[in-house]
Amino acid sequence: MTPRSRLHVPSPPARPGQEPDFSYLALSAPGAAHRPEVTVAAADTENLSKELVRVLGDDHVAVGPWNPHLEPPELQVGLRHMLLTRLFDDRMQRIQRQGRISFYIKSTGEEAVAVAAGMALQPGDMLFPSYRQQGLQVVRGRNLVDLMCQCLSNTHDMCKGRQMPIMYHWGSGNIFSISGNLATQYPQAVGWAMAAAIKGEDHIAASWIGEGSSAEADFHHAMTFAAVYQAPVILNLVNNQWAISTFQGVAGGERRTFAQRGPGYGIPGIRVDGNDFLAVYAVTEWAAQRARQGVGPTLIEHVTYRAAAHSTSDDPSRYRPKEEWKAWPLGDPIARLKGHLIALGEWSEERHARLEKELEVQVNASWKEAESYGTLSGGPALDPLTMFEDVFKDMPQHLVQQREEMRALLEAGTIDVSPVPLAQKA
């Protein structure tokens, strides 16, 4: 039946055992992409979605119209945030491997996407991330202990034990709750921005999804509503080449860039080197100005690479060459910013090593403190009866009853609430 088939089934350039091959990526030279005024009409931004905005070259020099001309102290802060994000990720992954948290997702290799964008936005801007922008929490000064406590579902967990690890939220930090359901936050961010516009407030919203998730309906809802109401929102699409085991072609990236979806809706689409801190900063600043001035929304495609496994439940060696990251033409965002600072004479290997140590200490101390608030296998524990709260504002009768039923079972010792070792996750 299959021989005459003409169904095109996309397949990645390389599978395990084959040579990595990124020749499919269209790369512009650093500094080459043009930079229109923020008031540009959407219809006149088509080129932006085909080029690749790059500022930092291999020579560590920042060039071109998108150079945000940040001062060295700011760059150093960016480096620190990215490094802290990476060290935090590494540590949490090890902790998961030790069976002390049930699950973790790293953002390794994509730190600039969150950190640079976060720095280019204002604290009052509302962020609607996916699960791979922990860098936003770091930028906004979140205490790592809070993040760790969430992953531990312990007594200090802001989610009160109700969410899987990494599904953080931060009301006072203006970071929305991360959902396990892909893409749902995207149109919500647009709704938030519409409300800001209705109220005449100046804050804007920003959201992030993966290129894989852009196939979900909510991508379309977000783009349509953002375009129709000219909502003050930045829609970031993180094209890290992979969605679990499927490469970006399965999401529709074979014939066009994801940024090009933007112009299709009448929204400027910008394609940016997601591993270039300066470039991400610059395009975010551009889009934020645009939104804040009421000119409208922007779609930003961040071209990056998911260096780590999808999550701790995943083994990427089953579906892609082990050395793929090494072949990634846009490098490592941390190494690149570091190289830039060194080239500027504002950083050194020694300072870097010192910073790394300092941050390691911070991560370690945070973990110690977090553990003291309880772990899945011991220490102080959340009261299970809290699980009946917050379903509604006021607890309705049937939940009061269920809580009392549960209370009786607990008091009678009928339910064994001793810690359960983590089951092998499928």
Place this chain on the structure above:
Amino acid sequence: MTPRSRLHVPSPPARPGQEPDFSYLALSAPGAAHRPEVTVAAADTENLSKELVRVLGDDHVAVGPWNPHLEPPELQVGLRHMLLTRLFDDRMQRIQRQGRISFYIKSTGEEAVAVAAGMALQPGDMLFPSYRQQGLQVVRGRNLVDLMCQCLSNTHDMCKGRQMPIMYHWGSGNIFSISGNLATQYPQAVGWAMAAAIKGEDHIAASWIGEGSSAEADFHHAMTFAAVYQAPVILNLVNNQWAISTFQGVAGGERRTFAQRGPGYGIPGIRVDGNDFLAVYAVTEWAAQRARQGVGPTLIEHVTYRAAAHSTSDDPSRYRPKEEWKAWPLGDPIARLKGHLIALGEWSEERHARLEKELEVQVNASWKEAESYGTLSGGPALDPLTMFEDVFKDMPQHLVQQREEMRALLEAGTIDVSPVPLAQKA
């Protein structure tokens, strides 16, 4: 609260009492749009989505590279189909007004969209229409009696009384079932085309939705799947400027054409004068060749105008100028094709009047026959017990029981099955 609001709420150029204004439409001159080879790469078709493919000028002459060079007999057939569609619509609307069917939807002014496309496709191609392409049924030679019986929910209704009027289907004619839920047929058509590709068969699929419906998730699903698998499908988007009371800007048409969505997905998007029989024929033929040769899908935006009310439940004078259709710059598809044929010397006012009369007779005779198979208010009636059939292939126990319960009620005369006059539809 509202004074500082910067929410953009789209509003149409004219409301009741104001002058119609179609200056927002970008019109190309007839013959001006270029015509690439069907093997063109999607990336190279961007201009097609901004121009407007037109063949027939105001001077009734067919010009330019898109002229399909149809023979006069074929044009006459097209005219006949469009005219029959219009007369059928008019008649059914009158019938609804008389309270003899519960609901109707006309396609007035948009007949070319369905008729020309239908003629450019092959009988084995599978059609997934929305509710406004009755012209497809006419093109494929559907007996009008069948359509009328469906609208009557009578003993010859192919839906066995289960669907509202106009929700036709035609298995042997390769026309899919019309759904009351907008846009659902769009990704289904893509799935059908994927199956054809998997099986290595040559038939292609074509689907139609309104511009308003393109905001639904299923538009995105269809576009994504069509692009990813390069499915042999034609996705028609009928931009008739209105979606019930909202103008095309509310669906996202203010800043870009709907055809431009195509290139965003890596699918060629063609914008065509939907009231130009020759142009619609030509672009459909182009897209069909493309699909049949395995080059991939095409999005076609048909620029037309919904001349009638949305449906018999609607009163457009509440939300748009009464004379808007008269101001529509692309005219009436029937008048235009008629004018072209006359200009070619292949038609005349007399022949037209004769044809009109002949078709009126056909419609009248069809209605007579259809009525003889039962109406909502009398004549032969479907057996209500059939309503339990076809929920599953084999009737499960609980439905057998419900049917028996119903049978008992009917036999006891407990349920009054005498015809109910149509309630005022909201």
Place this chain on the structure above:
Amino acid sequence: MARMNMVQALNSAMDVMLARDPRVVILGEDVGYFGGVFRATEGLQRKHGEHRVFDTPISEGGIIAAAIGMGVNGLKPVAEIQFADYIYPGFDQVVSELARLRYRTAGEFTAPVTIRTPCGGGIRGGQTHSQSPEAIFTHVSGIKVVMPSNPYDAKGLLISAIEGEDPVVFFEPKRIYNGPFDGDPHKPAVPWSTHPQGEVPEGHFTVPLSKAAIVRPGTVATILTYGTMVHVSEAAVRLAGIDAEIIDVRTMAPLDIDTVCTSVCRTGRCVVVHEATLFGGYGAELVARVQEHCFWNLEAPIQRVGGWDTPYPHAFEWEYFPGPARVAAALTKVMEAS
């Protein structure tokens, strides 16, 4: 007191809330300039401005998602879904997001969104304009589900829904928009102006959620129902000549189980009536709770009457609709059993 039909009462509820609370906004397909295909938002845009009342793209998923985001940003959105049959494209946002936001953030983020949607059959709408999908929402923890049966309740309940802090799916039985309907389509239509519950205050008032109403006191059996079926049940009681108590549940979730069980425990017999398909319908939950709480008082098996387990067929609307004859038969059956 003014006389209003249900559409006018709903319109008045929104009008009152738009005026009282600057956070209230109305959005949905055709709700702006046009005033809604059922006219529920007529005049509201003109009066309150296009930033408070506006049309949306045809995208139920987008409408609900945007409403959630607006709710998170301090507004109180009232979203209209044109027909309950079209709520499914927005189902994920309701179940996965709206219902759980307060829970998953331990109360830090909430989205007080009210979703209004016309439901039910009886207007020749066929399978895609007639559904009653309330059961699909009552199973979702974190959503309140409401259905009024008259103009007074419609206004009072809708104001309660909008004023509350929880998400609400507010079903409007469109067959009784213009007047009560007792299930006999052959009778001339009755307008609300002739009905006591068509008297509705012009201003602000509330009818509490999660509080059932005894619409007809009775002694020998209890009918549990809501929406259009309240009126059908009244007709059935007359038809059967049985002195049954009729309880209008009004809020399906969270349920006022006390009012329900107090009645059934007293009467000892129970019929559950809804228009939705029977299998897995909301009536099953009522039966399950009643048999548990009132088991020792029950004199007969609880009977359920609902739509047949098929899609709503256009031609057989009245054969499908669970009219007074079927309800009366069930009532007779529970009375006979012993």
Place this chain on the structure above:
Amino acid sequence: MARMNMVQALNSAMDVMLARDPRVVILGEDVGYFGGVFRATEGLQRKHGEHRVFDTPISEGGIIAAAIGMGVNGLKPVAEIQFADYIYPGFDQVVSELARLRYRTAGEFTAPVTIRTPCGGGIRGGQTHSQSPEAIFTHVSGIKVVMPSNPYDAKGLLISAIEGEDPVVFFEPKRIYNGPFDGDPHKPAVPWSTHPQGEVPEGHFTVPLSKAAIVRPGTVATILTYGTMVHVSEAAVRLAGIDAEIIDVRTMAPLDIDTVCTSVCRTGRCVVVHEATLFGGYGAELVARVQEHCFWNLEAPIQRVGGWDTPYPHAFEWEYFPGPARVAAALTKVMEAS
């Protein structure tokens, strides 16, 4: 006979059907080259080709819609939805299209699509990897809803689903993919290889849909359940020391009411158990039918045990999970009542 865990049994069912019937195709997120996040489609693409087994974009709505179109064009698609929690974006296509196509076209068009999806908790998946949304589908006329409790049934039921002409939503309780689970997470995991129902024929065989199984005969009470809860109920029977009959419903819709009611009418006592939240859950339908059919035989109110009416909380997985203690308590309660 081979020994298979549930994942292998499902894989084998698909393998057998791909080989037997050229119309069968498998699609879903990560199901192709990778073989699925739970490995259910492992090796199938390599063996049967990428036109028979392929990855899709991450779009549950698109997957189901495309499957419908493929079904209309003569294929028999088996679509995987990676977690039942992610089926909602495809809900509209299931309810409005898949379920009704045969009906609305009077049989002229059909789409014999099988949707496989892992459900249930117990793997520390939190609220978005643990749901059991079967009730939301059992209320939809035109869809068959199945959930196996062991490898043998999993393979036999899946083959029946694929071979049938009706759409099926096939829920796979992922907690028992690797071995039966009696509800006590402190005990070491037991693999299917030690269980008689882990013996599964390599080739083609079927287990009929809409046929419940008596998995433990008993005399004094009946437990109605399915999926993981079958094993939990067995543990509860041991714990309570009560000779209850356990019925594995297997197909929730259309239900095998005869097997269910015959048992309850005989034992006179009934407990309904599922993992899904209680309110409006499928258990309510079982209770409603049983009380109607077996009223005169019932010695005590039917008890329901289900998940608490909250989202599935990550930290309190085992407090939330309706384990043997709660089922045993309900069993004791029905035995004591009189």
